[in-house]
Amino acid sequence: MAATFHGVGATVAALSSSSSSSSSSSPSNSFGSKILLSSPSRSFSVRKRASFTMVRSEGSMNFDLNFKGRRAQQLIANAVATKADSSPASSSSKPGHELLLFEALREGLEEEMERDPRVCVMGEDVGHYGGSYKVTKGLATKFGDLRVLDTPIAENSFTGMGIGAAMTGLRPVVEGMNMGFLLLAFNQISNNCGMLHYTSGGQFTIPIVIRGPGGVGRQLGAEHSQRLESYFQSIPGIQMVACSTPYNAKGLMKAAIRSENPVILFEHVLLYNLKERIPDEDYICNLEEAEMVRPGEHVTILTYSRMRYHVMQAAKTLVNKGYDPEVIDIRSLKPFDLYTIGNSVKKTHRVLIVEECMRTGGIGASLIAAITENFNDYLDAPIMCLSSQDVPTPYAGTLEEWTVVQPAQIVAAVEQLCQ
Amino acid sequence: MNSASCAAKISTQPFSLNPTSPASHDRPLVSPKPASLFLGSTRKLRLSSSSKLNLHRRSGTVVAVSDVVKQKKSKSTHSLLITKEEGLELYEDMILGRAFEDMCAQMYYRGKMFGFVHLYNGQEAVSTGFIKLLKQQDSVVSTYRDHVHALSKGVPARAVMSELFGKTTGCCRGQGGSMHMFSREHNLLGGFAFIGEGIPVATGAAFTSKYKREVLKEADCDHVTLAFFGDGTCNNGQFFECLNMAALWKLPIVFVVENNLWAIGMSHLRATSDPQIYKKGPAFGMPGIHVDGMDVLKVREVAKEAIGRARRGEGPTLVECETYRFRGHSLADPDELRDPAEKAHYAARDPITALKKYLIENSLASEADLKAIDKKIDEVVEDAVEFADESPVPSQSQLLENVFADPKGFGIGPDGRYRCEDPKFTEGTAHV
Numbered sequence: 001m002a003a004t005f006h007g008v009g010a011t012v013a014a015l016s017s018s019s020s021s022s023s024s025s026s027p028s029n030s031f032g033s034k035i036l037l038s039s040p041s042r043s044f045s046v047r048k049r050a051s052f053t054m055v056r057s058e059g060s061m062n063f064d065l066n067f068k069g070r071r072a073q074q075l076i077a078n079a080v081a082t083k084a085d086s087s088p089a090s091s092s093s094k095p096g097h098e099l100l101l102f103e104a105l106r107e108g109l110e111e112e113m114e115r116d117p118r119v120c121v122m123g124e125d126v127g128h129y130g131g132s133y134k135v136t137k138g139l140a141t142k143f144g145d146l147r148v149l150d151t152p153i154a155e156n157s158f159t160g161m162g163i164g165a166a167m168t169g170l171r172p173v174v175e176g177m178n179m180g181f182l183l184l185a186f187n188q189i190s191n192n193c194g195m196l197h198y199t200s201g202g203q204f205t206i207p208i209v210i211r212g213p214g215g216v217g218r219q220l221g222a223e224h225s226q227r228l229e230s231y232f233q234s235i236p237g238i239q240m241v242a243c244s245t246p247y248n249a250k251g252l253m254k255a256a257i258r259s260e261n262p263v264i265l266f267e268h269v270l271l272y273n274l275k276e277r278i279p280d281e282d283y284i285c286n287l288e289e290a291e292m293v294r295p296g297e298h299v300t301i302l303t304y305s306r307m308r309y310h311v312m313q314a315a316k317t318l319v320n321k322g323y324d325p326e327v328i329d330i331r332s333l334k335p336f337d338l339y340t341i342g343n344s345v346k347k348t349h350r351v352l353i354v355e356e357c358m359r360t361g362g363i364g365a366s367l368i369a370a371i372t373e374n375f376n377d378y379l380d381a382p383i384m385c386l387s388s389q390d391v392p393t394p395y396a397g398t399l400e401e402w403t404v405v406q407p408a409q410i411v412a413a414v415e416q417l418c419q
Numbered sequence: 420m421n422s423a424s425c426a427a428k429i430s431t432q433p434f435s436l437n438p439t440s441p442a443s444h445d446r447p448l449v450s451p452k453p454a455s456l457f458l459g460s461t462r463k464l465r466l467s468s469s470s471k472l473n474l475h476r477r478s479g480t481v482v483a484v485s486d487v488v489k490q491k492k493s494k495s496t497h498s499l500l501i502t503k504e505e506g507l508e509l510y511e512d513m514i515l516g517r518a519f520e521d522m523c524a525q526m527y528y529r530g531k532m533f534g535f536v537h538l539y540n541g542q543e544a545v546s547t548g549f550i551k552l553l554k555q556q557d558s559v560v561s562t563y564r565d566h567v568h569a570l571s572k573g574v575p576a577r578a579v580m581s582e583l584f585g586k587t588t589g590c591c592r593g594q595g596g597s598m599h600m601f602s603r604e605h606n607l608l609g610g611f612a613f614i615g616e617g618i619p620v621a622t623g624a625a626f627t628s629k630y631k632r633e634v635l636k637e638a639d640c641d642h643v644t645l646a647f648f649g650d651g652t653c654n655n656g657q658f659f660e661c662l663n664m665a666a667l668w669k670l671p672i673v674f675v676v677e678n679n680l681w682a683i684g685m686s687h688l689r690a691t692s693d694p695q696i697y698k699k700g701p702a703f704g705m706p707g708i709h710v711d712g713m714d715v716l717k718v719r720e721v722a723k724e725a726i727g728r729a730r731r732g733e734g735p736t737l738v739e740c741e742t743y744r745f746r747g748h749s750l751a752d753p754d755e756l757r758d759p760a761e762k763a764h765y766a767a768r769d770p771i772t773a774l775k776k777y778l779i780e781n782s783l784a785s786e787a788d789l790k791a792i793d794k795k796i797d798e799v800v801e802d803a804v805e806f807a808d809e810s811p812v813p814s815q816s817q818l819l820e821n822v823f824a825d826p827k828g829f830g831i832g833p834d835g836r837y838r839c840e841d842p843k844f845t846e847g848t849a850h851v
Contacts, residue, residue: 117634118635144634146630152660154663156619156657156660157619157661157664160616160618160620160623161619161620161622161626161664162623163619164619164621164627165630166623167623168628170626170627170630187613191612191616198821199599200595201590201591202820202821203602203603205824236822237828239823260823261824288830334830335828335830335831336830338833
């Protein structure tokens with residue numbers, strides 16, 4: 001992959017993976033396709049990958065990188081930065097349609113609401129305002145004020161209301177305007193969402209989706225920059241997933257809504273304007289599976305959400321320096337996909353975790369424990385974990401930058417790991 | 420028990436800031452009865468022992484519940500509030516509640532059940548008065564003091580006792596326990612250990628009812644939800660948040676406050692700035708009613724109207740039932756703080772004794788009828804204990820079964836298979 005690009009500040013880097021659109025008979029994505037076919041329990045999920053991804057940042061750099069999995073020769077040949085194919089002719093000839101991540105979420109939500117009349121949305125400003133990040137824009141007009149319910153500012157109670165509605169037959173999608181606000185709903189999420197199915201002896205299911213944006217944004221201050229995945233991960237009975245691209249955002253949204261389990265879907269404030277071309281046809285992303293972003297040989301880099309882009313940006317530098325990192329977006333924060341992760345560890349023998357969580361008790365900490373427990377013999381070096389500092393996110397831009405892992409640190413960590 | 424006296428105080432919207440009657444100018448600090456510890460309801464104490472009508476205590480403008488009250492006021496001895504069948508049904512339900520709870524105490528001290536067990540003795544009128552008016556599809560949400568709510572809603576005594584013994588035949592397979600009674604079949608949505616936690620769930624169930632009617636177009640869906648909770652909960656945020664949402668969207672829910680004046684050892688009056696809970700309803704746009712919770716017929720009359728309101732789509736109601744628990748907060752509570760005089764006072768107002776007296780005085784039932792019911796219930800409770808005793812304890816295979824509705828939620832193991840496909844999973848020994 002000899003693609004070069006110009007990074008713009010700390011913004012995201014381009015990445016993609018593709019499949020030839022002609023092979024519709026079998027899932028043609030690089031990793032996991034064989035597993036999907038052979039394991040009947042997972043054959044329901046079809047994974048067709050997008051053909052390429054473009055990322056819009058403030059600097060409006062557009063990239064077109066085509067990865068074809070392990071077929072390295074094609075990799076290099078196609079990995080050339082080209083101009084954005086915004087010309088109408090080329091857009092219409094390609095399969096699928098282009099959209100931004102928040103639109104992908106909306107599309108997924110809208111499709112599920114059309115498909116099942118029991119799916120409803122609850123949250124602050126989701127209705128008339130269209131959602132503070134526009135994820136529910138237009139839905140209230142289309143589905144009505146009861147199906148897209150503007151709630152008063154009472155997170156604990158409306159989350160509990162969503163749980164009660166889920167127990168009695170509806171499939172609510174509860175939005176936390178910012179993930180941090182869900183701290184107020186912790187009582188309901190922990191006690192009722194996670195546990196009611198069990199304490200009722202399996203009588204009541206809670207097919208609820210709790211979603212919202214979290215993560216460190218642009219100088220939003222400490223309370224709006226929280227990463228709640230570390231707080232919720234111990235709650236038994238819930239699943240947690242984090243989306244990072246328009247493709248998996250739509251796929252995970254749909255899978256979460258269709259799941260009978262309560263699912264918490266973590267979005268990121270800075271990723272809402274990512275642009276990608278996604279398939280027209282119906283698809284979902286498996287809630288329990290990780291995503292192979294870039295296969296490699298030297299080191300396994302595990303990441304999720306926004307840090308995926310920092311990792312990919314570092315990956316470019318690393319490739320230039322001669323390293324071959326394997327990048328996996330773990331996507332499923334609870335439970336971990338130990339198969340994908342394990343296979344990677346068995347291949348590379350070195351693991352670096354890059355996350356935005358706090359160091360203490362974060363997802364990375366759990367991941368280290370899980371990998372050490374299961375794959376210790378395959379490791380040639382101790383697992384490295386780059387997390388955010390255990391610091392309330394400061395307002396000042398420079399300080400904020402230092403609390404979050406930056407690509408340069410990732411490069412340094414890989415170099416250290418591979419010595 | 421005097422069903423002719425309108426012991427229900429009603430507070431409606433226009434009067435949210437004014438007392439509903441001249442008499443309620445009583446400030447809590449003024450106690451006409453020195454021995455009384457619950458100043459907010461002293462007036463009620465005085466009047467309940469008399470048979471005078473207290474018409475002046477009602478507010479001028481009345482909505483919803485007023486018709487009920489007027490009806491009671493003009494009741495003559497010829498028209499009774501209940502028929503014989505209803506009377507016996509109410510009696511049986513209250514006796515079941517009482518006998519069951521007494522048996523729980525026995526079983527607890529014999530080491531058959533453990534943990535926190537909260538008994539309902541003395542409050543039976545509230546459970547029976549409300550729940551016996553519901554249909555099967557209506558929902559009930561309770562707190563940790565939920566055994567009798569479960570029984571009133573129709574959960575078999577065997578299932579509840581087994582659950583308390585922690586057996587696999589319990590209504591929650593032994594996984595819930597005393598504080599988490601659930602029944603899908605009977606629409607009992609729990610059983611919650613943290614106070615206030617169930618109120619949003621109840622609000623959600625009411626929301627589903629409205630949603631079914633308006634979005635899913637199930638035109639005949641008029642399911643009502645009852646949320647039971649105590650006086651301590653009325654100082655909790657979830658209570659107020661849900662009053663707001665329920666009134667805002669006119670949800671078919673009734674908020675039933677079982678004000679037994681004590682939250683473990685904290686007197687309601689020491690915890691609450693304005694102890695008159697029913698007044699908090701109009702602040703949110705719903706009627707607030709205070710009723711004598713030791714009188715099952717009065718509770719039933721109020722419940723009829725509140726449930727009717729909800730069914731007709733007119734929105735929620737807040738009903739404060741003044742009641743009392745004869746035992747401590749839980750079986751672990753030595754109950755040393757409460758004044759014996761207070762306990763004696765309420766023991767004299769035992770709802771079961773009162774109903775019995777009413778039935779006999781109004782020739783609705785004979786002593787023999789009632790004794791037959793007593794005996795029948797004794798047998799039911801004995802049978803429940805036997806059944807629970809003989810039931811098996813859960814095996815280890817049950818450990819992981821209900822954590823997720825879709826067990827794929829345990830994820831994919833290192834071998835590529837879902838963990839729930841691991842045979843150890845069904846044995847309960849899998850490491851997840």
